[in-house]
Amino acid sequence: MTFFVTGTDTDCGKTLISSALLAAAKGETVGFKPIASGCEQTENGLRNSDALALMAASSIKLPYEDINPFAFEPAIAPHLAAAEKGVNLAPNRIEAQLKMAEYVGADFCLIEGAGGWRLPLGEGHFLSDVVQSMQLPVILVVGMKLGCLNHALLTAQAIKADGLNIVGWVANQVDKDMAYQEQNLESLKALLPAPCLGYVPYLAEATAEAAASHLDLTLLA
Template sequence: MTFFVTGTDTDCGKTLISSALLTAAKGETVGFKPVASGCTETEAGLRNSDALALMAASTIKLPYEDINPFAFLPAIAPHIAAEQTGVQLAPNRIAAMMKMSEFVGADFCLIEGAGGWRLPLGDGHYLSEVVQMMQLPVILVVGMKLGCLNHALLTVEAIKADGLNIAGWVANQVDPDMAHPEENLATLKTAITAPFLGFVPHLSEATAEQVASHLDLSVLG
Protein backbone atom coordinates (compact mmCIF):
# COMPACT_ATOMS: atom_id res chain seq x y z
CA MET A 1 0.00 0.00 0.00
CA THR A 2 1.24 3.49 -0.86
CA PHE A 3 0.42 6.57 1.22
CA PHE A 4 1.16 10.27 0.77
CA VAL A 5 2.42 12.03 3.90
CA THR A 6 1.56 15.69 4.30
CA GLY A 7 1.71 18.10 7.20
CA THR A 8 0.06 21.16 8.63
CA ASP A 9 3.16 23.25 7.92
CA THR A 10 6.88 23.22 7.27
CA ASP A 11 8.83 21.69 10.18
CA CYS A 12 5.84 19.83 11.59
CA GLY A 13 7.86 16.59 11.65
CA LYS A 14 6.79 14.89 8.42
CA THR A 15 10.17 13.22 7.87
CA LEU A 16 10.54 12.03 11.45
CA ILE A 17 7.04 10.57 11.43
CA SER A 18 7.54 9.05 7.98
CA SER A 19 10.80 7.44 9.09
CA ALA A 20 9.05 6.08 12.17
CA LEU A 21 6.17 4.69 10.10
CA LEU A 22 8.65 2.96 7.79
CA THR A 23 10.45 1.58 10.84
CA ALA A 24 7.22 0.32 12.41
CA ALA A 25 5.81 -1.20 9.22
CA LYS A 26 6.23 -4.90 8.50
CA GLY A 27 7.62 -6.35 5.29
CA GLU A 28 9.46 -4.50 2.54
CA THR A 29 9.30 -0.72 2.92
CA VAL A 30 10.40 2.33 0.95
CA GLY A 31 10.01 6.08 1.27
CA PHE A 32 10.17 8.73 -1.46
CA LYS A 33 10.72 12.51 -1.30
CA PRO A 34 9.93 13.69 -4.84
CA VAL A 35 10.59 17.40 -4.28
CA ALA A 36 13.12 18.81 -1.82
CA SER A 37 14.87 22.15 -1.40
CA GLY A 38 17.61 22.97 1.07
CA CYS A 39 20.06 20.34 -0.18
CA THR A 40 23.78 19.95 0.41
CA GLU A 41 26.36 19.73 -2.35
CA THR A 42 28.32 16.46 -2.22
CA GLU A 43 30.69 14.65 -4.57
CA ALA A 44 27.73 12.48 -5.61
CA GLY A 45 25.48 15.48 -6.26
CA LEU A 46 22.81 17.33 -4.28
CA ARG A 47 21.59 15.49 -1.21
CA ASN A 48 18.64 16.33 1.06
CA SER A 49 18.62 15.27 4.71
CA ASP A 50 14.92 14.34 4.61
CA ALA A 51 15.40 12.05 1.62
CA LEU A 52 18.46 10.47 3.24
CA ALA A 53 16.48 9.81 6.42
CA LEU A 54 13.76 8.06 4.43
CA MET A 55 16.37 5.98 2.65
CA ALA A 56 17.92 4.94 5.97
CA ALA A 57 14.52 3.85 7.30
CA SER A 58 13.58 1.89 4.15
CA THR A 59 14.35 -1.78 3.68
CA ILE A 60 14.29 -1.47 -0.12
CA LYS A 61 17.40 0.35 -1.26
CA LEU A 62 17.08 2.45 -4.41
CA PRO A 63 19.40 5.03 -6.02
CA TYR A 64 19.14 8.49 -4.47
CA GLU A 65 17.88 10.00 -7.72
CA ASP A 66 14.88 7.65 -7.65
CA ILE A 67 14.01 8.67 -4.10
CA ASN A 68 14.45 12.43 -4.64
CA PRO A 69 14.26 13.25 -8.36
CA PHE A 70 13.81 17.02 -7.87
CA ALA A 71 16.51 18.35 -5.54
CA PHE A 72 17.35 22.03 -5.13
CA LEU A 73 20.24 23.67 -3.28
CA PRO A 74 18.68 26.77 -1.64
CA ALA A 75 16.36 26.34 1.34
CA ILE A 76 13.53 28.26 -0.29
CA ALA A 77 10.12 27.41 -1.74
CA PRO A 78 10.76 24.64 -4.31
CA HIS A 79 8.89 26.39 -7.14
CA ILE A 80 11.13 29.45 -6.74
CA ALA A 81 14.25 27.28 -6.68
CA ALA A 82 12.99 25.41 -9.75
CA GLU A 83 12.40 28.66 -11.64
CA GLN A 84 15.90 29.86 -10.78
CA THR A 85 17.43 26.66 -12.18
CA GLY A 86 15.15 26.29 -15.21
CA VAL A 87 13.43 23.14 -13.94
CA GLN A 88 9.74 22.52 -14.60
CA LEU A 89 7.83 21.06 -11.66
CA ALA A 90 4.79 19.89 -13.61
CA PRO A 91 2.43 17.61 -11.65
CA ASN A 92 2.33 15.03 -14.45
CA ARG A 93 6.14 14.81 -14.49
CA ILE A 94 6.27 14.21 -10.75
CA ALA A 95 3.41 11.71 -10.89
CA ALA A 96 5.11 9.80 -13.70
CA MET A 97 8.32 9.51 -11.66
CA MET A 98 6.42 8.44 -8.56
CA LYS A 99 4.60 5.73 -10.50
CA MET A 100 7.72 3.64 -9.97
CA SER A 101 6.54 3.22 -6.38
CA GLU A 102 4.04 0.70 -7.77
CA PHE A 103 6.77 -1.52 -9.20
CA VAL A 104 9.41 -1.80 -6.47
CA GLY A 105 7.66 -4.62 -4.62
CA ALA A 106 7.08 -2.70 -1.40
CA ASP A 107 4.54 -3.88 1.17
CA PHE A 108 4.47 -0.37 2.66
CA CYS A 109 5.40 2.73 0.66
CA LEU A 110 5.37 6.41 1.66
CA ILE A 111 5.66 9.46 -0.57
CA GLU A 112 6.49 12.46 1.59
CA GLY A 113 5.43 15.92 0.51
CA ALA A 114 7.19 19.21 1.11
CA GLY A 115 5.79 22.02 3.22
CA GLY A 116 2.03 21.78 3.60
CA TRP A 117 -0.82 20.44 1.46
CA ARG A 118 -0.93 23.34 -1.01
CA LEU A 119 2.76 23.44 -1.88
CA PRO A 120 3.08 25.55 -5.07
CA LEU A 121 4.84 23.99 -8.06
CA GLY A 122 4.59 27.06 -10.27
CA ASP A 123 2.31 28.00 -13.17
CA GLY A 124 -0.71 27.71 -10.89
CA HIS A 125 -0.09 24.06 -10.00
CA TYR A 126 0.30 22.42 -6.58
CA LEU A 127 1.86 19.23 -5.24
CA SER A 128 -1.59 18.16 -4.09
CA GLU A 129 -2.46 17.65 -7.78
CA VAL A 130 0.06 14.81 -7.91
CA VAL A 131 -1.75 13.09 -5.05
CA GLN A 132 -5.05 13.53 -6.89
CA MET A 133 -3.58 12.08 -10.10
CA MET A 134 -2.32 9.03 -8.23
CA GLN A 135 -5.41 8.82 -5.98
CA LEU A 136 -3.28 8.18 -2.92
CA PRO A 137 -4.64 7.89 0.63
CA VAL A 138 -3.16 10.60 2.84
CA ILE A 139 -1.47 10.48 6.23
CA LEU A 140 -1.60 13.87 7.97
CA VAL A 141 1.06 15.00 10.45
CA VAL A 142 -0.18 17.71 12.79
CA GLY A 143 2.60 19.79 14.28
CA MET A 144 1.35 20.39 17.81
CA LYS A 145 1.95 24.05 18.64
CA LEU A 146 -0.06 27.24 19.05
CA GLY A 147 -2.28 27.61 15.99
CA CYS A 148 -2.29 23.93 15.08
CA LEU A 149 -6.06 23.55 15.44
CA ASN A 150 -6.78 25.99 12.62
CA HIS A 151 -3.96 24.59 10.45
CA ALA A 152 -5.07 21.01 10.98
CA LEU A 153 -8.78 21.57 10.33
CA LEU A 154 -8.16 23.67 7.21
CA THR A 155 -5.79 21.00 5.89
CA VAL A 156 -8.36 18.27 6.53
CA GLU A 157 -11.00 20.34 4.70
CA ALA A 158 -8.68 20.88 1.73
CA ILE A 159 -7.76 17.18 1.44
CA LYS A 160 -11.42 16.14 1.54
CA ALA A 161 -12.38 18.88 -0.93
CA ASP A 162 -9.81 17.38 -3.32
CA GLY A 163 -11.71 14.11 -3.13
CA LEU A 164 -9.04 12.22 -1.24
CA ASN A 165 -9.17 9.93 1.78
CA ILE A 166 -7.32 10.65 5.01
CA ALA A 167 -6.11 7.21 5.99
CA GLY A 168 -4.79 8.36 9.35
CA TRP A 169 -3.23 11.23 11.26
CA VAL A 170 -0.47 11.75 13.81
CA ALA A 171 -0.12 14.46 16.47
CA ASN A 172 3.54 15.43 16.79
CA GLN A 173 4.44 17.88 19.57
CA VAL A 174 6.99 20.20 17.95
CA ASP A 175 6.78 22.86 20.67
CA PRO A 176 7.98 21.50 24.02
CA ASP A 177 6.37 24.45 25.79
CA MET A 178 2.98 24.22 24.11
CA ALA A 179 0.21 25.17 26.53
CA HIS A 180 -2.49 22.56 27.18
CA PRO A 181 -1.39 19.92 24.64
CA GLU A 182 -3.84 17.36 26.06
CA GLU A 183 -6.82 19.68 25.60
CA ASN A 184 -5.73 20.59 22.06
CA LEU A 185 -5.31 16.91 21.23
CA ALA A 186 -8.80 16.17 22.56
CA THR A 187 -10.22 18.88 20.32
CA LEU A 188 -8.45 17.42 17.27
CA LYS A 189 -9.63 13.90 18.08
CA THR A 190 -13.21 15.15 18.14
CA ALA A 191 -12.88 17.19 14.94
CA ILE A 192 -10.86 14.77 12.79
CA THR A 193 -12.81 11.61 12.03
CA ALA A 194 -9.90 9.77 10.37
CA PRO A 195 -8.05 7.01 12.30
CA PHE A 196 -5.67 8.37 14.95
CA LEU A 197 -2.23 6.79 14.65
CA GLY A 198 -0.76 8.26 17.82
CA PHE A 199 0.58 11.20 19.78
CA VAL A 200 4.34 11.78 19.74
CA PRO A 201 5.53 13.88 22.69
CA HIS A 202 8.43 16.25 22.25
CA LEU A 203 11.59 14.14 22.32
CA SER A 204 15.09 15.56 22.49
CA GLU A 205 17.21 14.00 19.73
CA ALA A 206 14.31 11.78 18.69
CA THR A 207 15.02 8.68 16.61
CA ALA A 208 12.72 6.84 14.23
CA GLU A 209 12.75 3.88 16.61
CA GLN A 210 11.69 6.02 19.57
CA VAL A 211 8.88 7.67 17.63
CA ALA A 212 7.70 4.34 16.20
CA SER A 213 6.90 3.15 19.72
CA HIS A 214 4.25 5.89 19.94
CA LEU A 215 2.48 4.90 16.71
CA ASP A 216 -0.16 2.26 16.01
CA LEU A 217 -0.20 1.21 12.35
CA SER A 218 -2.92 -1.37 12.99
CA VAL A 219 -5.57 1.35 12.80
CA LEU A 220 -4.26 2.74 9.50
CA GLY A 221 -7.25 3.06 7.21
Protein backbone atom coordinates in the same frame (compact mmCIF):
# COMPACT_ATOMS: atom_id res chain seq x y z
CA MET B 1 -0.12 0.08 -0.03
CA THR B 2 1.09 3.59 -0.90
CA PHE B 3 0.31 6.62 1.25
CA PHE B 4 1.01 10.33 0.84
CA VAL B 5 2.27 12.10 3.96
CA THR B 6 1.46 15.77 4.32
CA GLY B 7 1.70 18.20 7.22
CA THR B 8 -0.03 21.17 8.73
CA ASP B 9 2.93 23.36 7.77
CA THR B 10 6.70 23.40 7.31
CA ASP B 11 8.68 21.99 10.25
CA CYS B 12 5.77 20.01 11.69
CA GLY B 13 7.89 16.86 11.67
CA LYS B 14 6.78 15.10 8.48
CA THR B 15 10.14 13.41 7.98
CA LEU B 16 10.44 12.16 11.56
CA ILE B 17 6.93 10.73 11.41
CA SER B 18 7.40 9.31 7.91
CA SER B 19 10.60 7.61 9.05
CA ALA B 20 8.81 6.32 12.14
CA LEU B 21 5.96 4.94 10.04
CA LEU B 22 8.47 3.12 7.86
CA ALA B 23 10.22 1.77 10.96
CA ALA B 24 6.93 0.58 12.44
CA ALA B 25 5.61 -1.01 9.23
CA LYS B 26 5.92 -4.70 8.49
CA GLY B 27 7.29 -6.22 5.31
CA GLU B 28 9.22 -4.44 2.57
CA THR B 29 9.14 -0.65 2.98
CA VAL B 30 10.25 2.38 0.99
CA GLY B 31 9.86 6.14 1.31
CA PHE B 32 10.05 8.78 -1.42
CA LYS B 33 10.68 12.54 -1.20
CA PRO B 34 9.93 13.69 -4.76
CA ILE B 35 10.69 17.39 -4.22
CA ALA B 36 13.18 18.89 -1.77
CA SER B 37 14.85 22.26 -1.42
CA GLY B 38 17.57 23.11 1.06
CA CYS B 39 19.86 20.37 -0.28
CA GLU B 40 23.61 20.27 0.28
CA GLN B 41 26.29 19.81 -2.35
CA THR B 42 28.25 16.61 -1.82
CA GLU B 43 30.76 14.64 -3.86
CA ASN B 44 27.80 12.59 -5.08
CA GLY B 45 25.67 15.61 -5.98
CA LEU B 46 22.86 17.37 -4.16
CA ARG B 47 21.59 15.56 -1.10
CA ASN B 48 18.64 16.37 1.19
CA SER B 49 18.60 15.34 4.84
CA ASP B 50 14.90 14.42 4.73
CA ALA B 51 15.37 12.14 1.73
CA LEU B 52 18.40 10.53 3.36
CA ALA B 53 16.39 9.88 6.52
CA LEU B 54 13.68 8.15 4.51
CA MET B 55 16.29 6.05 2.74
CA ALA B 56 17.79 5.00 6.08
CA ALA B 57 14.36 3.95 7.37
CA SER B 58 13.43 2.00 4.21
CA SER B 59 14.15 -1.71 3.84
CA ILE B 60 14.16 -1.44 0.03
CA LYS B 61 17.31 0.37 -1.07
CA LEU B 62 17.05 2.49 -4.21
CA PRO B 63 19.42 5.06 -5.78
CA TYR B 64 19.14 8.53 -4.27
CA GLU B 65 17.92 10.01 -7.55
CA ASP B 66 14.93 7.66 -7.49
CA ILE B 67 13.99 8.72 -3.97
CA ASN B 68 14.47 12.47 -4.53
CA PRO B 69 14.35 13.21 -8.28
CA PHE B 70 13.83 16.97 -7.89
CA ALA B 71 16.53 18.36 -5.56
CA PHE B 72 17.37 22.06 -5.16
CA GLU B 73 20.09 23.73 -3.14
CA PRO B 74 18.44 26.99 -1.96
CA ALA B 75 16.28 26.62 1.15
CA ILE B 76 13.34 28.39 -0.52
CA ALA B 77 9.97 27.40 -1.95
CA PRO B 78 10.69 24.61 -4.45
CA HIS B 79 8.86 26.26 -7.36
CA LEU B 80 11.07 29.34 -6.96
CA ALA B 81 14.21 27.21 -6.80
CA ALA B 82 13.04 25.26 -9.86
CA ALA B 83 12.37 28.46 -11.80
CA GLU B 84 15.93 29.68 -11.08
CA LYS B 85 17.31 26.43 -12.53
CA GLY B 86 14.86 26.22 -15.42
CA VAL B 87 13.40 22.96 -14.10
CA ASN B 88 9.83 22.08 -15.02
CA LEU B 89 7.83 20.83 -12.01
CA ALA B 90 4.74 19.89 -14.03
CA PRO B 91 2.54 17.39 -12.16
CA ASN B 92 2.82 14.79 -14.93
CA ARG B 93 6.63 14.80 -14.61
CA ILE B 94 6.42 14.22 -10.85
CA GLU B 95 3.79 11.53 -11.26
CA ALA B 96 5.93 9.74 -13.84
CA GLN B 97 8.76 9.56 -11.30
CA LEU B 98 6.46 8.28 -8.57
CA LYS B 99 4.97 5.54 -10.75
CA MET B 100 8.13 3.69 -9.72
CA ALA B 101 6.43 3.02 -6.40
CA GLU B 102 4.18 0.54 -8.22
CA TYR B 103 7.11 -1.58 -9.38
CA VAL B 104 9.49 -1.84 -6.42
CA GLY B 105 7.48 -4.52 -4.63
CA ALA B 106 6.93 -2.59 -1.42
CA ASP B 107 4.36 -3.76 1.10
CA PHE B 108 4.33 -0.28 2.64
CA CYS B 109 5.26 2.80 0.62
CA LEU B 110 5.26 6.47 1.67
CA ILE B 111 5.53 9.57 -0.46
CA GLU B 112 6.44 12.56 1.69
CA GLY B 113 5.37 15.99 0.53
CA ALA B 114 7.17 19.27 1.02
CA GLY B 115 5.78 22.09 3.14
CA GLY B 116 2.01 21.84 3.56
CA TRP B 117 -0.80 20.42 1.45
CA ARG B 118 -1.01 23.18 -1.16
CA LEU B 119 2.64 23.29 -2.20
CA PRO B 120 2.96 25.38 -5.40
CA LEU B 121 4.71 23.82 -8.39
CA GLY B 122 4.42 26.90 -10.61
CA GLU B 123 2.13 27.80 -13.51
CA GLY B 124 -0.96 27.28 -11.36
CA HIS B 125 -0.13 23.70 -10.39
CA PHE B 126 0.26 22.21 -6.92
CA LEU B 127 1.75 19.02 -5.48
CA SER B 128 -1.77 18.15 -4.33
CA ASP B 129 -2.67 17.81 -8.04
CA VAL B 130 -0.32 14.81 -8.20
CA VAL B 131 -1.93 13.22 -5.13
CA GLN B 132 -5.35 13.74 -6.70
CA SER B 133 -4.28 12.21 -9.99
CA MET B 134 -2.82 9.16 -8.25
CA GLN B 135 -5.77 8.96 -5.80
CA LEU B 136 -3.50 8.33 -2.85
CA PRO B 137 -4.76 7.94 0.72
CA VAL B 138 -3.34 10.69 2.94
CA ILE B 139 -1.66 10.60 6.34
CA LEU B 140 -1.62 13.99 8.07
CA VAL B 141 1.13 15.07 10.47
CA VAL B 142 -0.06 17.70 12.94
CA GLY B 143 2.69 19.78 14.52
CA MET B 144 1.52 20.26 18.09
CA LYS B 145 1.97 23.95 18.84
CA LEU B 146 -0.16 27.07 19.19
CA GLY B 147 -2.38 27.32 16.11
CA CYS B 148 -2.41 23.59 15.34
CA LEU B 149 -6.20 23.28 15.57
CA ASN B 150 -6.77 25.84 12.82
CA HIS B 151 -3.95 24.47 10.65
CA ALA B 152 -5.12 20.88 11.01
CA LEU B 153 -8.78 21.58 10.30
CA LEU B 154 -8.08 23.80 7.29
CA THR B 155 -5.73 21.16 5.87
CA ALA B 156 -8.32 18.42 6.42
CA GLN B 157 -10.97 20.54 4.69
CA ALA B 158 -8.70 21.14 1.70
CA ILE B 159 -7.90 17.43 1.37
CA LYS B 160 -11.60 16.54 1.51
CA ALA B 161 -12.44 19.25 -1.04
CA ASP B 162 -9.88 17.66 -3.36
CA GLY B 163 -11.82 14.40 -3.18
CA LEU B 164 -9.24 12.56 -1.09
CA ASN B 165 -9.35 10.80 2.26
CA ILE B 166 -7.24 11.24 5.36
CA VAL B 167 -6.85 7.65 6.53
CA GLY B 168 -4.92 8.56 9.67
CA TRP B 169 -3.12 11.38 11.42
CA VAL B 170 -0.25 11.72 13.87
CA ALA B 171 0.19 14.35 16.55
CA ASN B 172 3.85 15.36 16.77
CA GLN B 173 4.90 17.54 19.69
CA VAL B 174 7.14 20.23 18.20
CA ASP B 175 6.69 22.75 21.04
CA LYS B 176 7.63 21.04 24.31
CA ASP B 177 6.20 23.96 26.29
CA MET B 178 2.83 24.09 24.50
CA ALA B 179 0.07 25.22 26.86
CA TYR B 180 -2.99 22.94 27.21
CA GLN B 181 -1.39 20.25 25.07
CA GLU B 182 -3.69 17.48 26.31
CA GLN B 183 -6.81 19.55 25.72
CA ASN B 184 -5.65 20.44 22.19
CA LEU B 185 -4.98 16.78 21.45
CA GLU B 186 -8.45 15.78 22.62
CA SER B 187 -9.98 18.53 20.48
CA LEU B 188 -8.12 17.23 17.42
CA LYS B 189 -9.31 13.68 18.10
CA ALA B 190 -12.88 14.94 18.24
CA LEU B 191 -12.66 17.18 15.18
CA LEU B 192 -10.48 15.35 12.65
CA PRO B 193 -12.34 12.81 10.48
CA ALA B 194 -9.78 10.00 10.78
CA PRO B 195 -8.15 7.81 13.44
CA CYS B 196 -5.19 9.14 15.39
CA LEU B 197 -2.27 6.80 14.70
CA GLY B 198 -0.42 8.09 17.72
CA TYR B 199 0.88 10.98 19.75
CA VAL B 200 4.66 11.46 19.57
CA PRO B 201 5.87 13.51 22.54
CA TYR B 202 8.75 15.94 22.33
CA LEU B 203 11.79 13.68 22.02
CA ALA B 204 15.21 14.65 23.32
CA GLU B 205 16.62 12.16 20.81
CA ALA B 206 14.28 12.32 17.82
CA THR B 207 14.95 9.01 16.06
CA ALA B 208 12.65 7.02 13.82
CA GLU B 209 12.73 4.10 16.25
CA ALA B 210 11.87 6.26 19.26
CA ALA B 211 8.95 7.89 17.45
CA ALA B 212 7.76 4.54 16.04
CA SER B 213 7.17 3.23 19.56
CA HIS B 214 4.31 5.73 19.89
CA LEU B 215 2.50 4.70 16.67
CA ASP B 216 -0.18 2.12 15.96
CA LEU B 217 -0.34 1.28 12.26
CA THR B 218 -3.10 -1.29 12.75
CA LEU B 219 -5.52 1.65 12.74
CA LEU B 220 -4.71 2.23 9.05
CA ALA B 221 -6.66 -0.93 8.22
